[in-house]
Every structure is written in structure tokens, then in C-alpha cells.
Amino acid sequence: DTGVSQDPRHKITKRGQNVTFRCDPISEHNRLYWYRQTLGQGPEFLTYFQNEAQLEKSRLLSDRFSAERPKGSFSTLEIQRTEQGDSAMYLCASSQAANNSPLHFGNGTRLTVT
Amino acid sequence: AQTVTQSQPEMSVQEAETVTLSCTYDTSENNYYLFWYKQPPSRQMILVIRQEAYKQQNATENRFSVNFQKAAKSFSLKISDSQLGDTAMYFCAFMNTQGGSEKLVFGKGMKLTVNP
Numbered sequence: 001d002t003g004v005s006q007d008p009r010h011k012i013t014k015r016g017q018n019v020t021f022r023c024d025p026i027s028e029h030n031r032l033y034w035y036r037q038t039l040g041q042g043p044e045f046l047t048y049f050q051n052e053a054q055l056e057k058s059r060l061l062s063d064r065f066s067a068e069r070p071k072g073s074f075s076t077l078e079i080q081r082t083e084q085g086d087s088a089m090y091l092c093a094s095s096q097a098a099n100n101s102p103l104h105f106g107n108g109t110r111l112t113v114t
Numbered sequence: 115a116q117t118v119t120q121s122q123p124e125m126s127v128q129e130a131e132t133v134t135l136s137c138t139y140d141t142s143e144n145n146y147y148l149f150w151y152k153q154p155p156s157r158q159m160i161l162v163i164r165q166e167a168y169k170q171q172n173a174t175e176n177r178f179s180v181n182f183q184k185a186a187k188s189f190s191l192k193i194s195d196s197q198l199g200d201t202a203m204y205f206c207a208f209m210n211t212q213g214g215s216e217k218l219v220f221g222k223g224m225k226l227t228v229n230p
Binding site: 003004031033035040041042043044045048056091095102103104105106107108 | 216
């Protein structure tokens with residue numbers, strides 16, 4: 001068990017550019033979540049996959065955001081036309097498909113939009 | 115919609131002392147789970163303890179225990195014999211198990227500092 005892995009750890013980009021983040025969950029976990037955490041706040045839910053199916057999206061996930069999990073393993077989160085308000089820590093978590101299965105979080109990707 | 119409130123933004127405690135972190139939540143659901151997560155500086159978030167709403171017995175994990183008051187919608191965390199490694203942000207979180215959505219709703223967090 002190598003834990004949830006996220007890449008990159010840090011990303012600095014200019015406003016208007018597109019960015020893509022990757023998450024590799026724990027191998028036997030079929031649920032995968034993306035959260036966003038801004039300074040001084042708790043994580044906010046963005047979206048959730050069970051295997052390759054995206055089952056829920058938050059209203060926070062504007063049409064500039066898209067997440068995929070094509071083979072039910074790793075996931076990508078893309079932000080198009082980044083804005084300064086997108087600056088945040090993007091956290092990925094995974095869990096097994098069972099009630100009360102705890103979420104295991106990655107270290108996150110810190111995005112800074114200049 | 116469910117909400118989670120952590121009213122204390124910051125606390126400090128001396129090593130070996132006991133500290134209690136407060137959390138309240140709002141929901142109309144009867145079945146749900148509650149969690150405390152710890153986020154050390156520059157490190158990943160890890161689960162400290164969890165409580166099923168249908169269980170009356172308070173959860174305990176070594177030095178960590180909760181006081182779950184369902185009627186009052188209160189879920190406090192007690193850390194006994196505080197250690198320097200307990201210094202972290204602590205987040206209270208709620209998970210609704212109805213309707214298939216198993217997302218966590220987090221509070222704003224509380225910064226705990228354990229002093230030597």
C-alpha cells in the first residue's frame with residue numbers, strides 16, 4: 001500500500017492557462033474523490049467516481065473544470081482558462097466501496113494562478 | 115444541506131495535558147457518520163476517529179475519544195496526554211449515507227498547538 005499519490009505537488013501557472021493534475025488512488029480502492037481546500041478553510045467536495053463512473057459533481061465544479069477516470073484507476077482533474085480564484089490545494093482521496101470505509105487522502109497539488 | 119461548525123479557530127495546550135475540540139453539525143438525516151481528521155503542517159490529512167450515528171457508545175482510539183451527543187448534534191474530540199506530534203489542523207467532518215452520496219462535508223478546522 002503506497003497510499004494515494006498526486007502529481008505535481010506544486011503548480012504555478014499564469015491566468016488563462018490550462019492545467020491538469022493526476023491522482024493515483026490506493027490500488028484496491030474503487031472510489032475516488034476530488035476536494036479543493038483554500039487557505040483557512042476545510043476541504044470542499046468537487047466530484048466523486050465509483051470505478052470509471054462520475055457519480056456526483058458539486059456546483060463548485062464550473063464548466064472550466066473536468067475530471068476523468070477512464071479506466072477506473074488513476075484520475076485527472078483539468079482546469080481550463082485558469083483564474084486567480086482557482087488558486088488552492090487540490091486534494092484527492094480514495095476509499096473502498098463499503099459504507100463507512102474511510103477516505104485516504106493524498107498530499108495534494110497546490111495550484112497558484114498568477 | 116448539511117453543515118459542520120467548528121467555532122474555535124485555534125487552541126494551544128501543554129504537552130501531557132488533555133484538550134477538547136468542539137464540533138456541531140446540522141442535518142435532518144438520521145443515519146450518518148462523523149469523523150475527525152488531522153492535517154499536520156505540510157502533510158496529508160489522516161483519519162483520527164469515526165463515529166456511526168446509530169451507535170450510542172462513544173468511539174475511542176487510544177488517546178483520542180469523542181463525546182457524541184446526537185440530540186444536540188454535537189461531536190467533540192478529546193485528546194488525552196497531548197503530544198508534540200498532535201500539533202496539526204483538526205477537521206470535523208460529516209458523511210450522509212442516504213441517497214448514495216458519500217462525500218464528506220468538512221468544518222473550517224481548528225489549529226491545535228501542543229507546547230513543550
